[in-house]
Amino acid sequence: MRYPFPVGKSDFIQGDEAIARAAILAGCRFYAGYPITPASEIFEAMALYMPLVDGVSIQMEDELASMAAIIGASWAGAKAMTATSGPGFSLMQENLGYAIMTETPVVVVDVQRGGPSTGQPTLAAQGDIMQAIWGTHGDHSLIVLSPSTVQEAFDMTIRAFNLAEKYRTPVVLLTDAEIAHMRERVYIPLPEEIEIVERKLPANEEEAKYPFGDIHGDGIPPMPIFGKGYRTYVTGLTHDERGRPKTVDAEVHERLIKRIVEKLERNKADIVSYETFGMEDAEIAIVSTGIVARSAIRAVKILRERGIKAGMLKLNTIWPFDFDMIEELAERVEKIYVPEMNLGQLYHLVREGANGKAEVKLISKIGGEVHTPMEIVERVVS
Amino acid sequence: MYLKSAYEIRDKYLRKDMLPTIFCPGCGIGSALQYTLRAIDDLGLNPDEIVWVSGIGCSSRVPGFVNFDGLHTTHGRALAFATGIKLANPDLKIIAFMGDGDAAAIGGNHFIHAIRRNLDITVILINNFTYGMTGGQVAPTALKGLRGTTAPYGQFENPFDIADLAVSAGANYVARWSVFNYLQGINSIKKALQKEGFTLVEFLSPCPISFGRRNRMKTAPELLRWYQRITVPISKAKNMSPEELEGKIVIGEFVDRDRPGLIREYEEYKKRAKRMMGWEE
Numbered sequence: 001m002r003y004p005f006p007v008g009k010s011d012f013i014q015g016d017e018a019i020a021r022a023a024i025l026a027g028c029r030f031y032a033g034y035p036i037t038p039a040s041e042i043f044e045a046m047a048l049y050m051p052l053v054d055g056v057s058i059q060m061e062d063e064l065a066s067m068a069a070i071i072g073a074s075w076a077g078a079k080a081m082t083a084t085s086g087p088g089f090s091l092m093q094e095n096l097g098y099a100i101m102t103e104t105p106v107v108v109v110d111v112q113r114g115g116p117s118t119g120q121p122t123l124a125a126q127g128d129i130m131q132a133i134w135g136t137h138g139d140h141s142l143i144v145l146s147p148s149t150v151q152e153a154f155d156m157t158i159r160a161f162n163l164a165e166k167y168r169t170p171v172v173l174l175t176d177a178e179i180a181h182m183r184e185r186v187y188i189p190l191p192e193e194i195e196i197v198e199r200k201l202p203a204n205e206e207e208a209k210y211p212f213g214d215i216h217g218d219g220i221p222p223m224p225i226f227g228k229g230y231r232t233y234v235t236g237l238t239h240d241e242r243g244r245p246k247t248v249d250a251e252v253h254e255r256l257i258k259r260i261v262e263k264l265e266r267n268k269a270d271i272v273s274y275e276t277f278g279m280e281d282a283e284i285a286i287v288s289t290g291i292v293a294r295s296a297i298r299a300v301k302i303l304r305e306r307g308i309k310a311g312m313l314k315l316n317t318i319w320p321f322d323f324d325m326i327e328e329l330a331e332r333v334e335k336i337y338v339p340e341m342n343l344g345q346l347y348h349l350v351r352e353g354a355n356g357k358a359e360v361k362l363i364s365k366i367g368g369e370v371h372t373p374m375e376i377v378e379r380v381v382s
Numbered sequence: 383m384y385l386k387s388a389y390e391i392r393d394k395y396l397r398k399d400m401l402p403t404i405f406c407p408g409c410g411i412g413s414a415l416q417y418t419l420r421a422i423d424d425l426g427l428n429p430d431e432i433v434w435v436s437g438i439g440c441s442s443r444v445p446g447f448v449n450f451d452g453l454h455t456t457h458g459r460a461l462a463f464a465t466g467i468k469l470a471n472p473d474l475k476i477i478a479f480m481g482d483g484d485a486a487a488i489g490g491n492h493f494i495h496a497i498r499r500n501l502d503i504t505v506i507l508i509n510n511f512t513y514g515m516t517g518g519q520v521a522p523t524a525l526k527g528l529r530g531t532t533a534p535y536g537q538f539e540n541p542f543d544i545a546d547l548a549v550s551a552g553a554n555y556v557a558r559w560s561v562f563n564y565l566q567g568i569n570s571i572k573k574a575l576q577k578e579g580f581t582l583v584e585f586l587s588p589c590p591i592s593f594g595r596r597n598r599m600k601t602a603p604e605l606l607r608w609y610q611r612i613t614v615p616i617s618k619a620k621n622m623s624p625e626e627l628e629g630k631i632v633i634g635e636f637v638d639r640d641r642p643g644l645i646r647e648y649e650e651y652k653k654r655a656k657r658m659m660g661w662e663e
Contacts, residue, residue, distance in 0.1 A: 004659070030470050051655035056469045056648065061495040065462035068455065068492075072435075072466025075453060076474065080466065098456050226451040226467060227474050229430040233397075233446055235454035244400065245446060245454075 001191065004052045008190040015153045015179040016083075018186050019109055020045030022157035023081050025194055028107070029055035030080040032069035034062055034088060037121040038177040039111040042083040063088035067095035070106045074099075075234060077225040079161055083109035085177075086128050087118055090135070096170055097136030098236045100260065103212065103221065105164035105171075105199055107157070112176040114368055123368025124178035126290055129345035132172045133319045141261040143171040143271055144319040146289045150184035156316070162197035163271060167263060168220050174318060176341070178291040178370055199223050202230065212256065213241030219263030264320050273316040274325070278304060282311025284380060285333045285358075287326070287350050289315040291370050292339050298373035299339075303380060310380065318346070326353025330360075337380055339363035339371050386423065388416060395419045395429070397449045404443055408594075408602030410561035410587030411441050411508055417564060417585075418477065418506050419448070421571035432475045435464045437484035440515045440589075441508035444479040458489025461496040464503050465644075472645045475575070476502070482509040482523040486542045490522075497551035500579040502643040506571065507544060507582060510589035518592035525612075525629060529596045545584050549637045554579035556636040560586035560609040563633065570635065579643035586613070586631065 005011070005021050013021070020042050023031070031046040033039075043059070050057035056073070060066040063084055070080035084092060089110045099106050112128045114120030128135075132144045143163050147153040153175055160171040202208035202222040208230035213221050221241075224230035237245040238253045246252040264271060278300055279285065288296040293314040303310035313329060326349075330336060336358050338347045347362040354360050363379045365371050405411050422432065434450050436442035438457035445452030451474075455463045460478045468476050485493045485507055496503065512530055513519040520530030520537050523544060527536040545558040555577050557570035567585065574581035588594065588605035599605045616634030619627060642650075656662040 002661070030466065032466060051652040052659060052661060054652065058465065058469060058648075060462065060465070061491050064459060065465070065492055065495070068459040068462035069466035069469075071455075072453065072463035072468075073470035074466075076433075076467040076470035078466075078470035080470070094456055095459065226433050226453075227431060227471055231429070231449050231451055233452045233454070235446065236456060237454070245443075 001053070004049045005188065007188050010185050010187045012183055012185055013150065014041060014181055014183050015150045015175060016041035016111070016181070017045050018150050018154040019083070019157045019173065020049065021188060022154040023107070023161070024049055024053055024055070025189070025191060026079065026158045026161035027196055028079045028081050028161060029053065030070060030073035030078040031055070031057045031082065032060050032066040032073070032080070033082050034060055034066050034084065036085045036088045038113055038180045039083045039085045039109065041180065042109060042111070063091035064095060067092040067108070071095060071099050071102070071104045074104045074106050075226050079105070079165070081107040081109065083111065085111050085113045086115045086131070089128060089131060093135040096142070097138060097140065099170040100136065100140045100142055101236045102234050103168040103223070103260065105168050107160045107164055107171050107173060109173045109175065111180045112174065114366065120368050122177065124176040124291060124341060124370060125366065125368065126176060126292065126341040126345065128174060129318060129342070132174050139257050139261065141264045141320065142169055143167070143264065144174050144317065145171065146174045146316060146318050147179060148290055148293045148314065150179060150182060151186050152316070153179055154186050154188070158194060162195070165199040166197045167267065168199065168223055169264065174290070176291050201225070205230070208232070210241045211243050212239055214259055219259050219266065268320050268322060271317060271320055272322045275314045275316065277312040277314070279311035279313065281309055282332070283309040283334050285311050285313055285329055285336045286339065286376065287313045287315065287336055287346070288339050289318060289346060292341055295371045295373045296339055296376055299376035299380070302373055302377050306381070308381065321349050321353070323353040326350055327355045327357060330354035330357035333358050336360045337363055337376070339365070339376050341365055341370065385420070391416060391419050391423060394423065395448055397447060400447050403447055405440065406591040408588055408590040409440070410510065410585065410589070411444065413561040413564070414506055414508055414567070414585045414587060415444055415448070417567040418571050420568050421575055424568070425572055425575060427475065427575065431473060432477060433467055435460045435467065435476055435478045437480050437489060439481040439484055439513065441479055441481040442484060458484050458487065459492060460484060461489065461492045461501065461503070465496060465499070465501055468502055468645065469648065476504070478503055478505045480505060480507055482507065482511065482521045482544065483513050486522045486544055486547070494547065494551045497548055497553045497580045499644045500552060500554065500641055500647070502579055502645050503581070504571070504574045505580070505582045507584040508587045509544060509584055510587045510593055512589055512593035514589045514592040518596055530593070531596070545582070545636050548582045552580070552641065553582055553637060554641055554643070555581040555638050557582070558584040558586070558633050558636065560606070560613055560633065561588065562606050562609065573638070577640070578646065579641055
């Protein structure tokens with residue numbers, strides 16, 4: 001397989017470019033999108049690369065259509081992705097819910113910018129955390145990943161495809177304008193260095209009869225893709241194990257929705273990923289994610305130099321959320337600070353997780369600039 | 383033309399465990415479905431290679447009743463989903479079964495853009511001037527003066543002519559019939575299924591319960607007689623003045639051409655990309 005970019009070596013590239021290259025290495029062969037700042041470079045890179053690797057890149061009429069097209073492509077057997085920013089992500093919520101309901105593996109990149117509405121197109125924000133988790137309607141669950149560096153944007157894109165395929169669910173890669181446009185050195189691995197997960201297909205006709213049934217006891221039904229003779233019917237309506245609409249049957253609805261939610265909840269240990277810095281003896285914890293985590297790590301170093309026992313928890317996944325882990329952390333420290341580029345979204349989750357065991361304080365900043373390390377330090381020492 | 387019995391078509395193509403259908407007495411969707419299945423049968427197409435796609439509404443429940451791969455999606459988005467399926471696996475033949483609201487209102491943008499791209503797909507469009515499933519609200523195809531629950535005093539907006547719209551947007555094949563033009567209907571679907579690019583067969587379809595009841599046509603026969611009155615064959619319409627055509631609906635074949643479809647265009651595009659990058663001669 002020939003790649004339209006160098007593999008097995010480092011390159012100095014933007015976050016958006018890293019995401020596009022990672023998607024292609026992860027096996028993505030269908031991209032549908034609609035241009036929006038600051039996510040457009042992902043599309044532009046995909047438009048450049050996809051025809052060369054016999055994939056498809058298509059500019060749809062809007063974000064609703066882009067999300068719909070990648071779901072269709074996934075049912076036709078392709079690994080599929082779209083990318084957008086907050087306003088476009090809002091438009092995708094309808095069909096994101098459809099992907100959750102029909103257990104369709106797809107990857108959606110949301111490069112956050114300042115909102116609400118068209119807000120600040122060219123500046124970074126972390127205002128879509130709640131939208132990513134709860135934006136679509138009804139009881140549901142999905143996976144949300146959050147990179148802090150361009151290298152992480154690359155690595156997490158591959159992971160997003162793997163998790164989507166493994167758990168038959170949409171995965172949101174929640175990044176921001178800062179990472180999207182920042183150039184950093186990224187190692188682009190050789191294809192053989194990457195672990196690729198493929199979706200579970202039905203082993204036989206019998207298995208294919210239950211495209212929404214927990215036939216293996218792991219909550220993840222094999223996915224009978226179209227054109228294989230299985231005659232699968234997929235609907236966004238509440239459906240039974242065979243995919244038949246059962247819209248007024250309370251039991252069927254409960255069984256379906258609980259399985260969809262629980263297949264991720266019970267695999268938290270596999271999905272949830274985080275890193276800690278100096279947490280061993282910490283009395284103060286800083287919990288953050290995405291671009292702000294970089295300032296927070298520096299802040300921890302400065303605080304340590306000043307004799308304050310600070311530690312840092314960097315969340316690489318935002319959902320599923322490990323509330324228990326936060327509670328354990330809260331039991332060990334006096335205060336938790338949550339710096340984030342919004343008026344408090346991650347803060348809600350951390351406070352719920354802390355469960356009153358430690359004081360949780362928000363360090364909020366909006367308007368487009370990332371917190372400087374000193375801004376975090378000053379709030380902690382004040 | 384020899385017609386197989388309806389039972390034979392039913393037994394061959396419908397999911398028996400899904401029957402009875404949700405359709406009301408006098409509804410025309412079953413007829414349009416039967417014509418589509420007869421066309422598939424007559425052409426000897428392999429059901430394993432056909433995917434049915436739909437949006438929301440009465441007509442969009444059809445993919446659930448037929449024993450094929452099917453994607454029952456969100457309101458108006460059927461063609462956007464279909465674009466993904468077709469481009470990801472061009473070997474699949476796609477039939478979109480959709481309603482007037484699906485195609486012309488909430489899905490209007492997807493509709494014109496799928497046609498502009500000449501997406502390789504056959505659309506069977508059920509036009510009953512109303513939102514049947516949600517209880518008889520007025521559709522953007524409703525002729526002026528027709529009543530719906532959201533236009534209780536009669537529609538005051540201009541209607542969309544879906545077939546006209548499809549021709550202008552660039553479809554390769556567009557035909558419109560009412561569901562009682564069964565031979566023309568079946569023949570049009572057969573033609574549509576064999577063509578490259580975007581093909582549309584629109585059916586004026588009776589909805590006595592949600593639509594007819596509010597417009598003094600409580601039964602299917604009354605609606606059929608009304609369709610007979612308001613439809614004008616395209617050959618005759620050519621010699622009629624705009625005044626004479628006021629309130630009438632033209633039926634027949636509107637266009638039959640062979641512009642390259644999206645799949646062929648994209649295959650060419652891929653080759654061009656590789657040539658321009660020096661990957662291929």
